[in-house]
Amino acid sequence: MSGSGAPVGVVLVSHSAPVAQAVAALARGLAGGAGGVPVAAAGGGPDGGLGTSAELVARAAAEVDGGAGVAVLVDLGSAVLTVKALLEEGELPAGTRLVDAPFVxxxxxAVVTAAAGGDLDAVEAAASEAYGYRKR
Known part of the structure; x- marks a missing residue:
């Protein structure tokens, strides 16, 4: 487990609220319920339509922050820009990282590794290694 005793939190940022929620549910399910890993979906724009919302991302990161760090995964370009801006402005909890990884x-x-007690470095590495998953 991470140094704080709490698991790493995971935030999933998508341009679509249903997509973010579905990926969160899939990750939790494949991690055997995620063993208490806090996972939050931050999907959709401020009006509930497609887009990204800095407010939703910041709220989700604060919600999952237990002191062990927060891994943020995003789906598309403007979500990256939103998270980078929040990080630069200090609007996300200390120890929050934008993780370069395929979304699903x-x-x-990330959730499986956090559930196994991995620290933020391990969670980030596992998520990033997913780029190498071959499908044929």
Missing amino acids: EGAVA
């Missing part, structure tokens, strides 16, 4: 496979790897 990376989310599953």
Whole structure:
């Protein structure tokens, strides 16, 4: 387990609220319920339509922050820009990282690793390694 005793939190940022929620549910399910790993979906724009919302991302990161760090995975370009801006402005909890990983496979790897007690470095590495998953 991480140094704080709490698991690493995971935030999934998508342009679509249903997509973010579905990927969160998939990751939790494939991690055997995720063993208490806090996972939050931050999907959709401020009006509930497609897009990204800095407010939703910041709220989700605060919700999952237990002191062990927060891994943030995103789906598309403007979500990256939103998270980078929040990090630069200090609007996310200390120890929050934008993880360069495929959204679905990376989310599953991140949650499984956090559930196994991996620290933020291990969670980030596992999610990033998902780029190498071959499908044929």
